[in-house]
Amino acid sequence: MRLLHFDALGRLVLTDFRGKTIPPYAILSHRWSDSEILIEDVSNGTYKEKEVGYRKLQFCAEQAAQDELQYFWIDTCCIDRWNNNERSKAINSMFQWYKDAARCYVFLSDVSVSTATEPVQRSDWEASFRASAWFTRGWTLQELIAPVSVEFFSCEGHPIGDKTSLDQLLHDITNIPLAALRNCPLDQFTTSERERWAENRITTEEEDIVYCLLGIVGVSMPTAYGEGQESARSRLQAELEGASDAPSIIPFSQNPRFVGRESQLAELEAKLFSNEQTTTTLAIVGPDGTGKSQLALEVAHRTRQKNKNCSVFWMDASNKDSLYQSYANVAQKLSVLGWDDDQADMKQLAKRCIVEISARQCLLIFDNTEDTTLRSGGLSTTEAVDLADCLPQSKLCSVIFTSTNSDTAQVLASQNVIALRELTLDAALRMLQVRLARPLTNTEQQEAEHLLRELSYLPLAVMQAAACMKASGMTVQEYRARLDEHKELATEHSGDSSGGRLQDSGVKDPVAAVLFLSIDHISRDNAFAVDCLFLAACVDRKDISLDLLEAVSMQAREDAIRMLDKYALVARRPAESALDVHRLVHQALRKRLQVQGRLTQWTQRTITQLLQVFPDSDHSNRSKWRRLLPHAQYAVSHSPADDDDEEILQLASKCAMALYSDGRYEEAEELQVQVMQTRKRVLTDEHPATLTSMNNLAETYRNQGRWKEAEELQVQVMQTMKRVLTDDHPSTLTSMTNLALTYWMQGRWKEVEELEVQVMHTRKRVLTDEHPDTLTGMNNLAATYMSQGRWKEAEELQVQVMQTMKRVQVMQTMKRVLTDEHPNTLGSMNNLAETYRSQGRWKEAEELHVQVMQTRKRVLTDEHPDTLTSMNNLALTYRSQGRSQGRWKEAEELQVQVMQTMKRVLTDEHPDTLTSMDNLALTYRKQGRWKEAEELQAQVMQTRKRVLPDEHPDTLTSMHNLAFTLQLQARHEEALALMERCFQLRELVLGEQHPNTQSSLKALSNWRAECE
Template sequence: MRLLCFDHSKRLVSTDFSGKSIPPYAILSHRWGDSEVLFEDIRSDTCKEKEGYRKIEFCAEQAAQDQLQYFWIDTCCIDKWNRRERSKAINSMFRWYKNATKCYIFLPDVSISTATELAQRSSWEAPFRTSKWFTRGWTLQELIAPVSVEFFSSEGRRIGDKRSLEQLVHEITSIPVEALRNCPLDRFTISERMEWAENRETTEEEDKIYCLLGLLDIFMPASYGEGKEKAWTRLQLEVEAANGAPCIIPFSRNNYFVGRELQLAELETKLFGGKQTTIMAITGPGGTGKSQLALELVYQTRQKNKKCSIFWIDASDIDTLYQSYASIAQKLDVRGWDDEKADMKQLVKLHLSSKGTRQWLLIFDNTDGMNLGSSGLSTAQAASLVDYLPQSELCSIVFTTTNSDTAKRLASKNIVELGEMAPDTAKRMLENYLNTSVSRGEQQEAKLLLQELLYLPLAIVQAAAYINTRNITLQDYRSQLLKHKEEVLKHRSELSERKLQEYDTKGPVTTTLLISMDQIRSSDSLAADYLFLAACVDRKDIPLDLLEASSPREREDAIKVLNSYALVTRRPADSALDLHQLVHRALRRWLQKQEMLDQWTLQAIARLLKVFPDHNHGSRSKWRRLLPHAKYALSHSFPEQEGADRMALVWKSAMTLLSDGRYNESEELFVQVIETFKRVLGDEHPDTLTSMANLASTYWNQGRWKEAEELEVQVIETFKRVLGDEHPDTLTSMANLASTYRNQGRWKEAEELFVQVMEMRKRVLRDEHPDTLTSMANLASTYWNQGRWKEAEELEVQVMDTFKRVLGGEHPDTLTSMANLASTYRNQGRWKEAEELEVQHPDTLTSMANLASTYENQGRWKEAEELFVQVMETFKRVLGDEHPDTLTSMANLAHTWKSQGRSEEAISLTEKCFELQKQIVSPHHPNTET
């Protein structure tokens, strides 16, 4: 949980209290406007320019009056780009409001300008009664959960609290006075609590149900698109199962599912069939209904085996996989589920592997989503995934994948393959999806239509969606389909064989898409534009921020048009949408045929550039979600199309990849940048030289010292000639070369350069400038590596004291300098002094790792291990499994285990670390050669 406060310099600060004791705090309840301050804005000076900043100031001032330092506001305390965090926040919201010391309700549509007006109830009661705050679904829990609730006008005047206004609030909301007084909610029936939300509005119809989950004390994943009635049905199932087998099934049952009886029987026969975990896979081409078969298996199993727990796991990417495991841990109340630093996958694995009488069924859906390439899940990835599978004869696991190699790696020969649907099954499916029944006279028409659609489920769904949306007959639709087919055949006769393959438009999904697209282009140009833009980025998790519109409502209406034609899948909880891979592919082919693909790719790049953040750590969640789209758009454009937008996006992507430790990928982009800058700006332009320095940094981080050195020398000489010896860029390039010397053990050369840099910076920037202090720290590091502890210590004390005085004791640079000094003490065997420094700031990962090392050197193995594990899990969560800092922490833990004689565990972790290291750096890097 993050909390806000203003520091002594009146700067808005966000503090993460994950894993720590949460101090008393105030919480704001409000309705979102169009200009809210978001999490990513907190570090920006522009946040004060947003209209929502007024609410932040109001909340801070009111909290201060109530003797509260910290406060919480949903708009800027939740990183909306971090799906793990967002999911956990949604499920924790009721508890956060309940635990707040004070809850302030801000009513912008209730105005009380003077104290006299406040005293005259008649002047504000009418607008209070009609305030839109009382009409929203999600504000319901914000009224009921907290004990102390106070209402404020748009001017920040206190109107009253929940107790003093309880009769008025009761009349407005129909919520019983007892509930407003925070009596236990289980005194009211489910139906009674449902009635409290009956007349409230939500943007999504399903939210009418989801906004009640906290009030009902029920955990149920959101599944937007299922509709209110199906959400209500799922809620009832959760209520019924409250004392039975816990399940997480994020989708309602597909009432339109038909056929696949043989495949269902095969899957059911093999469930729980062995003396160990039963693993199966469902495979088949895209659009054949693999996930729908798995979903039907889930509901049939639940009907027949009430004691079986079922968990649906979205394996489409690392984030959603983790999120699914975290949801299971919370649902099962596994010890440690609410610990931010815990490995949720390991917690769930151990819990489900423990001895018991309950059976478990796990569905890993969309396993292809974790692919690194087009050849399916790699052996290393498959092994990593298998590492987190429960081992129990009571457990069955089903994977869905389009790739047969992936299926074989995961499930050996236990594979169910889906092929073409039988004609009678396809006919039943079409009838199920149509809003109106197929008459006797239309039976032949339906048969002919299905033949044209090749009985492919996805094509049938799209055809039915068009027929329903346009309210036309089967004959009308087939006529359009045949007309389109004739046009394609006519066009095909004009194309060469090579062009035929390039412009293949004969697939049924392509045909149904193009028919729908013709209608959309004529009736809703914005929706069509969204479709074309989506075709030029990665097809999954397309953030709504990429889709420009004059208002959120206009954007949402356009997306709903696409959804009505079954062309996109909306993901409101993630503020994103997905395209099916067949739709994505067909769209790109059509754009290419119309000679519009390059144009739309450039538009996608321009739009990405507008929302792509810089590479600082605070923006990590945002650029990690945007990177797949940037890489896709850039890889499908040509360097010769080198507009300023394209090069700017290449640069930003390269810098974020460098920050994320993905050095090989970063290197490829920096090479592109350098080649373009040389051609456009010249060899000696500062931007060209800076990009060369960045490329050298990728070499440096891969242990490719010689290549790094050659580039750095070239950069230094050019900077000296163009900018002069004392220019900051020249000095930075000299410091980079010195670091390269230091990492090769060339201490004398490194020392000489570091001394030069330090002296010049002292003369040009003065003694207390951060860059001067950094150069002093670098020189100290060189002394440290030579065992010259006294000289290192003298510099480090000077750096630390200056940082404390200039930047404050909590600044990251101050903490780093303290860690460096502690390391010097540690290497002299001065354990007590090292420990005193390290325990001052145990929450920073560097300090934790150093303190763990100190414990290790004192033989305090248990304390060292606990800290190393904590550091490793935090790095995994924040930076990912493959980040270099994560791998270093894994190596440290392995060393601790080895020192305790736990050789097998140490060797296993070291081997895993070695395999991951090879994936992200050169095979010749020192860390991969040891």
């Protein structure tokens, strides 16, 4: 949970209390406007620009201060709307958050009180209070009932009264019993009585009138926007009635319009739980749009109805992130250890979940399984999970996969693969009729049979045709006549929706024909809705953020999306402010634009829109750019190959920097090479933009340990800048610093020192001794001295840097140029602390590290890379004192926390994550916990070998560390072989005299002597 507060300098600060004790806080209840402050506005400091939202925020902060509460919570500011997992959890946590609040302030934007004089006369506000829209909304119901203290304020911020003093009036307005308003335990009221409290309330989304009751009736269930109010209510009722049954999660209600597939349904049910040795696995395979998921859903509901002791869990296997989130939902349902830990390792949580599932009778549905190896959402190639590792191994369990890939189905289910054939005419006819929700006349039935034959009985096409007829009011005859007009166009596009597996009669591409007819109708009523479709065709088809759809108003955008949903052309995701497009629809839209010669135009238009919303790669924007990244990558990769458009290059650069920040270096490199080559061709080798792209690519090479390639580019950049910009130009000096860092990573200390001394002296001369860049240069040089064991020189420089910064702070506090919280100040304090640690001055090092860590936690958040670096450095200081003062436990606790956070925030394979694992392993080794150390070190070494070359310094460090751990366990042959390999590679890459090479040589000599 995040909470807001204003610091001593009047700056708004957002603090993350996940994993920590949450302090007392106030909470705001309000109705949203179009000008609400969002979490990104707080992070980038632009929150004051939204007048309406800022007025409410100020009110909440001032009122909390009056009530002696430092922290306060406002939904729009404290929930990361770009983080889908967080948003999903928030819906089911909201009731508890309001219940736990010390004070709840209700801001009534439609109630005005002209004076702040107390007591305010009731006659001045009662009429507007009774008429306030706040009492008509669904979600405000729990905001009235859950908190103990609820206070009401006018739009001017004047107090009106509280839940206690106004209880009779509130009862009159809401019909909620006085006992409930007085916080009597809710289980004293029947479920039906609690449900009635929401009867006269409304919500923007029809399903929310049900979801807003979850906390009030004490139920937790996943949201499934698009299912409709009745379906949501049916699921809620099933949860309530099935409280004593085996726990299950089926996020979709049973489809009352399910028809056909009777033989396949019977075959599936007969094969469930048929393996007497281990898990029964089955697969449903068929082309897109044939109804695989609907068949699996019917099996899920029938299984639950027939066997109350069998748990049924629906798992989204479209990618790794979705699968882990599904397991997190199951963990919560089964109360698996760690389910409520926001910092839990999702992989470990899934493993514990699988163990729990294996001990009970259970059916798992893995939907949208296109491969046995699941990667992260979007186009990532760095993270993957083997689906086999995510399956229970128990004769009590059955698993059903749905897939369009027959090879995947064969691997997963062997002989139990059920291939979906085309629907029969009778089944298709029944499907059309139930979708139309009206009986067909005899004449219409004959026309319907011809229509269904033309649509190849494809369920997706049938469903969309029915939606179009229902939305437009056309008869079947009229629809078929209109469809004939679009056959030729569909043939031109010829995407063959059937996947080549359905019968050959009818329209060659039925989905395209139906789509074009729907577009023709939609364009007459809402041209913007069609524009939304075409933009969706130019990005990845899943999780398309509504922020990409530029409309004249939020209402216009909502109207357009509802129109497309009505025609069954998109799947709405209101909880994530996003939508999905079916693959066949996406494909047909792109082909239509291509045939009309408009695909390039729409791609360009989409890239322009993406540039407006795609943030920079700052850590605080991580959730946002992670969700937008697949769309930006899609647009860039599908833009014309020979297009030198600057906007495409800008977006490609943004994508590359986001990938780089996430440690996805290979993907970043691919884009950076493309940008660099284009800029060289268009702008010349010496253009600043070209040099920037070269430098970015060099940084990526360096982080992959490709020193030679990084150095070649950086030397070229530095020499060009010296020639074009002069030796003293800031950009030239930055290029020298970058090159020095590449030398530093290779241990080429002399070259590093020469460059850093030159940079430092130049900055002193050009910028003054107190300029932040000068101080950074001094810090870099001090770090170089430290790496060579020149402690005295390093300390002198670092003390000078810190004293200079403090002097600047005193002189410029009013200007806020530098403070104790300034990144440069914290960096210098960290460097000095590291020098103290290297000299064994533990107490001084610890004091500085604690100060830096606490400041970074407060200013940057617990998960910021700089904060994690501070925590790691403090842990190393504790570890250094382990033997003499027994501080192993403190070191281990910090290192475990750092490692788990890095795994969650950065990925398991990120260099920083692997370093944190290495550090924890060394802590284990120093305590004699050989097995734990070895397991971590082997994992780190194997990952680095997979991600990096064997000769990369980090890989060699892993080999060196693991060899030592093996030697300590008297596994001499393994240790010698590993250290021998490490020495050979270090000698080859670093040279014989490098300290690391000498360290490996010394170990080898000692171990050989011991063996002899």
